[in-house]
Amino acid sequence: MTAPVGRSLGLLLLNQASLVLFAGVVLTFGLMSPAFLQPANASNILIQPASTGILAVGMTFVLLTAGVDLSVGAIMFVAAAVGGKLILGGWPFGGVLAVMILIGVLYGAMNAWFITQFAILAFVVTLATRYFGRGLGLRITETRAMNLPESFYELGAARVLGVPLPILVFALIVVVAHVVLTRTPFGRQVYAVGADVEAARKAGVRTRAVLFAVYVICGFCAAAAGMVALSQAPAVSPTFGNNREFMAIAAAVLGGTSLFGGRGAVFPGTVLGAVLIQTIENGLTILNVNSYLYPLITSGVIFIAVLLDATRCRVLAHVNRRKIFVETGS
Template identity: 60%
Template sequence: MNATPSALLLTALRHASLVLFVTIIAVFGALAPKFLTADNAINVLIQSTPTGIVAVGMTFVLLTAGVDLSVGAIMFLSAAIAGKMLAAGQPLPLALGAMLATGLGFGAINAFFITRLRIAPFIVTLALLFVGRGLALTITQTRAMNLPDRFLQLGSARVAGVPLPLVVLGAVLLVAHVVLMRTPFGRQIYALGNHPANARKAGIRTQRILATVYLISGLCAALGGILSLAQLGAVSPKFGEAYEFKAIAAAVLGGTSLFGGRGAVFPGTLLGAVLIQSIESGLVILNADPYLYPVITAAVIFLAVLTDSTRHTLLARLNRRRIRQELPT
């Protein structure tokens, strides 16, 4: 039998985010029984859909060892544009289409600067973060904008009894998972993240793949914006703020590496997004000081990253070559 204590610990560490997830749920459940009700569970799930979808896009980018800091700004700008269009009496589908187009457009700008002009993703997307938020503030004249009820109805609509946001999240996850795990494009993303120079030498069209992941991230950000807007019903000047960090945190909590080539949207990123939302709603139920939310979320993220690095050290130690057979002492 090989079930040494370190092997057991390793199994626990391998499923670190799951262990963390169960622990968080158990802790909040013990502190506030209301947290464990089915109603609350569905609420948490629905509330985590915007983060989840943005984080799915972010996972694609992180797998290539890039980063997209512009997702929150894309959410805000596309929401602002949709708000203006609806206020001017344009039909809802057209406004939704415009949001998605904005996401794709920003994704395309990111992709252009990163793949054609070879500027670091961090810099390009940071710049677009400011450009996007600036444009959106100009459009909204920094005032909050209420949206017509038609939009809010999207958030509470049901498809075959399932809330629409969950259907959208499920569809996005399914498509993303199949693309990443089962298509040549997906596997090539992993190869690119593992070793960009070798990926090029192996004949992979690396620039095309890079461009595509930023398009996907932009599109997911806009879709996340739609879902968030449908829950809030208004575009405030803070709309979409800090979503880039929520999305990165969700992906990392789910086991995606910032160095590329490692991670998955399912169950990883989904678990990460739900975990972040659980902490937030748990704290709300407990009536905790809102200023403490970021501190506690940060502590959980830190724990997740710590377990991940412990796992690596432990794995390296377990896999060290054994040269001689020691007699049992």
């Protein structure tokens, strides 16, 4: 491989499309506003994506098996609504936490049961349970915003060894997810199932169990994301978690996870995707941009990233195409 330097540099940049884009975004905002590059803001850039990021980690597991979970926003909502009710009812914090996580896990298990037991498309199952969950959440909150006690807010600002709690939770989940995906039999089997379910079954992988597990993990992450979101803005509004699933999918895809399964990673991929999305919002806030423009700019950047990724795949496919003979002399 002795491609000209310019071309291999171009390939390198294309290969790291989301990283390059991230650098571009940071640089742009940094030039436009010095406040953006202040250390205080750096921690903001890490805190803000925690909730979306955790959601996207769970989504990555599901996408890796070539599935999709459209119900994560609804799970977030149901867990937060129940959690909020219990807090207001005077439950101890630990108990609330446990109940919320349990809800996420059970909800994921419900999705998983329909998908694995009846072989219904994940898209359809989670579409249905998304409806169900949003309806249930609205019923629990009686379609009113539920404000939680101030103590919750302190939780969001709390620090352990100087690290804000949301970042800590996010980091913990990322590390565990990364290790599980790269170092455990289950993790490698997730990749195998995503590449080819039938072949994985023939190779002795318990494919149903693997599929079941990824939706449970996704449910767990959704509940955790709901908790982190509550700690940052302690209120459960009727739109809590609405359309977050799309943000989570976008973050995972930005990080290089394929919608067709078998390809992608939590770290750095998905984390980078989530941070990129949130950094844009952060920068726009600092620049005092009209908040109506946020979704326009965010989706614009996502579009560019996706387009770059598609180009990269095409170029790489072209470069890696099997050569029948090696050209000599040129």
